[in-house]
Amino acid sequence: MKRTLFIALAMGLALVFGDPAKAQSADPLPSWNGGEAKQSIIDFVAKVTKQGSPDFVPPAERIATFDNDGTLWPEQPMYFQLIFAVDRVKELAPQHPEWKTKEPFASLLRDDVKAALAGGKQAILEILMATHAGMTTEEFEKIVKAWIAKAKHPTSKRPYTEIVYQPMLELLAYLRANGFKTFIVSGGGIEFMRPWVERVYGIPPEQVVGSSIKTKYEIHDGKPVLVRLPELNFFNDKDGKPIGIHTQIGRRPIAAFGNSDGDLQMLQWTTAGQGPRFALYVHHTDAEREWAYDRKSSIGRLDKGLDEAQAEGWTIVDMKQDWRLIYPHEMK
């Protein structure tokens, strides 16, 4: 009883003498420079969380969706999942002597990614299926975990999970602290993301929407497994994003965050709902600290989306201007 009394009094004292105003005034987005982009986020969150306001949104409906490649982590010099696939091709090559002369594998094994991808979508699909299918879901999870633990980004030489965007980590945390449920909605493979995004972004597997291949339920040695088949199930990009959101979340987001034309339909779908809505594009404008690309890039092209964002008044983050720092390791 004495201990309980002590805790009760301590709580009482904290309430009486604590300074809640001070806690509230701490900047929730310290890696964002002050400006229109940062202010638009803070204004939106304040508006939808204010009890009694006409713009108040109940917590259950505070769904926020984030693209991954180029929005939460970089996508240059090429999508990281493609780098994973290339690494896998090299690891699997001893079991596939025929790859020495068969495209797109032959080029990959000569480190000529450009030539390998000259085969376009068909070549990419072949690389993905050869490296992402033919094992159980548990085996694939282990492969991804092992790769993400040891692989290094080609130019920064850092683990991929260390070059996520610090300002976006703060944004995710800020939204969750305000009752939002944060989802990833990516064109990337759902099973490539789930093994690490909970640890890195605080987003649990059930809040990841992505592209997928088909699986088959089988009993191996008396134990049920799901075998990954070399067949596309769903491509969660462009107009696939609203479909993926609808299938898996079943509720229209009130806020959506992307960086390319592949996110445009997600932003359209989000902002077309009734009540307060928020759409944001990360614009890669920082050739020194990250990369600068938009309308003409083959990866993460932002062209139609940039026009529509300007026309609709969506928030556009100018990485160079709006982000005080890019990666967590720059914080000191």
Added chain:
Amino acid sequence: MKRTLFIALAMGLALVFGDPAKAQSADPLPSWNGGEAKQSIIDFVAKVTKQGSPDFVPPAERIATFDNDGTLWPEQPMYFQLIFAVDRVKELAPQHPEWKTKEPFASLLRDDVKAALAGGKQAILEILMATHAGMTTEEFEKIVKAWIAKAKHPTSKRPYTEIVYQPMLELLAYLRANGFKTFIVSGGGIEFMRPWVERVYGIPPEQVVGSSIKTKYEIHDGKPVLVRLPELNFFNDKDGKPIGIHTQIGRRPIAAFGNSDGDLQMLQWTTAGQGPRFALYVHHTDAEREWAYDRKSSIGRLDKGLDEAQAEGWTIVDMKQDWRLIYPHEMK
């Protein structure tokens, strides 16, 4: 300051003089008769929530999946979604004069459901596509909401949402109070459930896994919509259930609840994981208060599942013995 002080002191007093032991001893499952089934649930929850125990499961991994038809609400004299479809056929008939002579619609319009379903899976698929496709997702949601608000079950004459199983509502609440995340994993249509399950079961749309048809993103009058197409996307039954769970949740449940052979693979998949696992079958044994059926029923057949449950020592709920009451309206 005075008001804050008062709240602080009241909290202190509540902590000092409140009786937490009393709250803990209240029966969390009052509509369950004491017995093996009830005890097995309570033992499992106690085990996985006990800090420091070797069986402790962190809250993030406390995933529990529930079948719907026959597990959370009845499925007799036929699946309620099929009754919805029959009602829709009658409503749409004036726009389809050809249905007067075209099966399976002609039989349905003569109230001869049995004859209509004589066409087997093909007939059911035709009925479903004629009634579930050809509108936007928002329009379909309105149709379902309107039906569920006014339709009455043919024998009980009550709204369908009033004949959900009270013992299962208590079980859902009990699990959630112990940090579980509860999901529906049903063979029924995902869009047929989402409009009402949050209100009735406390399960939000993003925690519903079910069967679906394909949708297409289109712009209508400058506004993006998802149009429902007459083409099956995914059938979430039997070996589809582990696949649906893996695709949408991405994490293996630690507890699963079903009532038929259609749930067997979900229960196998759940119990095959490492660490403490729980599987439960609701066995329909109460012809007086509900229905009695199992091995030979065409709806909700429980045959192989019953054998496996007995062999594996899964919990089998004998509705007649284990449930003090069936529906919420029996509570007084």
